[in-house]
Amino acid sequence: MLLLNDVHTTGISLLAPELILVATSLLVLAMDLIWKERNSSRLGWISIAGLGLAAFVLLLAFQKEPDHAFGIVRVDRFGNFFKLFTCAALAVVMFFVMQDRRERKHRIGEYYFLLLGAGVGIFFMVGTNNLLLLVLGLELLSLASYALAGFHKGEKRSAEAAMKYIVFGGLSAGVMVYGISLLYGLTGTLDLAVMASATGEDLPRSLATAITQSPGAVAVAMVLILGGFSYKISVAPFHFWAPDVYEGAPTPVTTFLAVASKAAGFGALLRFIAVLFMNPDAAEAVQDYGLQMGSLIALLAAVTMTIGNLAALRQESVKRMLAYSSVAHAGYILVGVTAMNTEGFEAAMFYLVAYYLMNLGAFGFLLYFAGETGEETYESLNGMGRKSPVIGVSMVVFLVSLTGLPPMVGFLGKWKLIQAIQGVNDGQYLWLAMCLVLNSVVSLYYYVRVAKHLFLKEPGERSLKPAPALTGLLVVLAVLNLFFMLYANPIVEWTNASFDLVSSAE
Amino acid sequence: MGIEAYLFVSVALFALGIICIVSRRNILYVLMGIEMILNASSINFAAFNRFNGGGIDGQMFVIFIIILAAAEAAVALAIVLNVFHLFHSVKPSEADLLRE
Numbered sequence: 392m393l394l395l396n397d398v399h400t401t402g403i404s405l406l407a408p409e410l411i412l413v414a415t416s417l418l419v420l421a422m423d424l425i426w427k428e429r430n431s432s433r434l435g436w437i438s439i440a441g442l443g444l445a446a447f448v449l450l451l452a453f454q455k456e457p458d459h460a461f462g463i464v465r466v467d468r469f470g471n472f473f474k475l476f477t478c479a480a481l482a483v484v485m486f487f488v489m490q491d492r493r494e495r496k497h498r499i500g501e502y503y504f505l506l507l508g509a510g511v512g513i514f515f516m517v518g519t520n521n522l523l524l525l526v527l528g529l530e531l532l533s534l535a536s537y538a539l540a541g542f543h544k545g546e547k548r549s550a551e552a553a554m555k556y557i558v559f560g561g562l563s564a565g566v567m568v569y570g571i572s573l574l575y576g577l578t579g580t581l582d583l584a585v586m587a588s589a590t591g592e593d594l595p596r597s598l599a600t601a602i603t604q605s606p607g608a609v610a611v612a613m614v615l616i617l618g619g620f621s622y623k624i625s626v627a628p629f630h631f632w633a634p635d636v637y638e639g640a641p642t643p644v645t646t647f648l649a650v651a652s653k654a655a656g657f658g659a660l661l662r663f664i665a666v667l668f669m670n671p672d673a674a675e676a677v678q679d680y681g682l683q684m685g686s687l688i689a690l691l692a693a694v695t696m697t698i699g700n701l702a703a704l705r706q707e708s709v710k711r712m713l714a715y716s717s718v719a720h721a722g723y724i725l726v727g728v729t730a731m732n733t734e735g736f737e738a739a740m741f742y743l744v745a746y747y748l749m750n751l752g753a754f755g756f757l758l759y760f761a762g763e764t765g766e767e768t769y770e771s772l773n774g775m776g777r778k779s780p781v782i783g784v785s786m787v788v789f790l791v792s793l794t795g796l797p798p799m800v801g802f803l804g805k806w807k808l809i810q811a812i813q814g815v816n817d818g819q820y821l822w823l824a825m826c827l828v829l830n831s832v833v834s835l836y837y838y839v840r841v842a843k844h845l846f847l848k849e850p851g852e853r854s855l856k857p858a859p860a861l862t863g864l865l866v867v868l869a870v871l872n873l874f875f876m877l878y879a880n881p882i883v884e885w886t887n888a889s890f891d892l893v894s895s896a897e
Numbered sequence: 898m899g900i901e902a903y904l905f906v907s908v909a910l911f912a913l914g915i916i917c918i919v920s921r922r923n924i925l926y927v928l929m930g931i932e933m934i935l936n937a938s939s940i941n942f943a944a945f946n947r948f949n950g951g952g953i954d955g956q957m958f959v960i961f962i963i964i965l966a967a968a969e970a971a972v973a974l975a976i977v978l979n980v981f982h983l984f985h986s987v988k989p990s991e992a993d994l995l996r997e
């Protein structure tokens with residue numbers, strides 16, 4: 392009994408952030424039953440308070456040495472980074488839920504419950520080297536997302552979005568699990584760190600041994616697993632679900648999928664690649680293999696950003712345009728992964744922070760105008776910037792940032808990606824850097840189109856109701872977009888300190 | 898019986914699942930295809946666990962896959978039921994409001 396206590400209390404104290412989220416989600420569900428429909432926004436504040444508490448615990452734990460809980464949950468700074476990111480993103484999403492004028496007020500507690508449940512899934516997904524726990528976290532996130540995408544039960548578009556999402560999601564989860572089963576068969580272990588460091592011919596075998604013995608099987612397993620990740624981060628050719636689901640789902644859910652869910656996918660992917668392939672004392676076979684995977688990922692990155700941008704050009708719905716833009720941004724972030732070195736991964740993490748700042752702003756803007764006009768087309772925005780200058784100007788800031796022009800943080804994000812990629816293998820990936828720049832030029836067209844409709848078209852008759860809280864949040868995000876361009880050091884230091892996978896992999 | 902027999906069944910099941918998903922027009926068959934893929938990986942895990950020897954990692958994974966499949970089926974059927982109420986059809990091709 393004493394022994395049990397010792398083991399479990401340290402393990403449980405390491406899991407404090409996860410437990411706080413679980414407790415908050417249950418509290419929200421219970422309070423929803425007690426309060427009925429009377430206090431729907433109070434539930435949102437409870438959830439945000441829970442997220443704040445979890446974030447506070449995470450901040451306190453940031454300086455601690457990496458540790459294990461129950462053998463499979465890894466508590467390190469890398470996981471900490473993505474957990475904090477998730478808390479920040481979820482808090483804004485919940486704020487959006489409260490501000491959404493088109494949201495039903497009935498049974499709104501389930502909304503927060505599902506969002507928090509998805510958050511727990513993300514926490515486990517980004518915080519483990521164990522493939523079983525990775526799959527379970529991913530599925531918890533996915534199942535909650537399916538339900539969230541179809542949250543407006545009576546709405547045809549929402550129902551259709553949920554159906555398309557679960558078909559694609561189920562397929563890619565199955566494919567990924569199959570890939571993991573092959574990897575398990577080849578190495579005899581589910582732990583990535585063991586796969587990277589095992590020695591000898593006996594089981595568990597290292598990935599290096601598996602690669603020399605049966606390269607074909609390892610390649611199949613890797614492609615299947617990458618396919619599963621590609622779906623989660625909406626990378627071509629697994630991006631088909633993204634535009635439809637993003638358009639049909641309620642706007643706060645779209646925001647969640649585009650920011651938190653995508654970042655979680657990237658977190659798990661970065662950890663998977665870094666632990667397996669980037670260990671400095673890994674065998675040569677593994678490092679070579681990693682470089683080959685780098686060229687595959689470079690191809691995916693180029694195709695993804697090009698498809699996303701070209702498709703975004705043709706859209707008439709702003710929401711669908713933002714969906715394709717988020718596909719394109721997944722391609723940009725993959726550029727950092729291509730580099731297969733610490734600098735590249737840190738650049739990808741920096742870009743995720745920039746992506747958070749600009750994309751949350753853009754979706755907040757959409758939430759406001761779609762709630763006011765009931766439409767999401769470019770035409771419905773005509774002249775709205777003149778009627779509501781503060782929100783309009785904030786949106787222009789987000790658009791400039793999304794395009795990647797100075798003086799916004801999006802520019803710095805792209806700059807870092809290009810910097811990380813240009814030196815790799817004597818400029819092997821210069822073409823990818825060029826591709827990124829050209830794609831940014833293409834994206835300028837459809838981003839500027841929003842600004843044109845906002846300010847240069849004649850306004851219609853419709854009057855806008857002010858939304859002070861949402862406006863305040865958008866202004867804060869816009870100011871941060873500018874501020875972190877001029878003074879990026881805190882974020883740079885944070886991302887650099889957070890990437891502790893390579894040095895800490897024993 | 899060697900491990901090849903198990904792998905053969907699992908690959909066949911995986912391929913049938915993919916074919917089922919790609920070729921069928923009815924959403925329920927698509928969901929069945931997904932189940933087949935998950936079960937193919939279950940066979941893999943159980944077989945590898947047996948032939949690699951030692952540990953219970955693979956068997957644990959099988960149990961969790963069964964749970965995952967059940968949870969996914971529950972959510973999927975709820976969504977499909979909702980779609981059926983709204984569109985009076987369970988064919989993805991007839992629910993086509995979201996497109997270019």
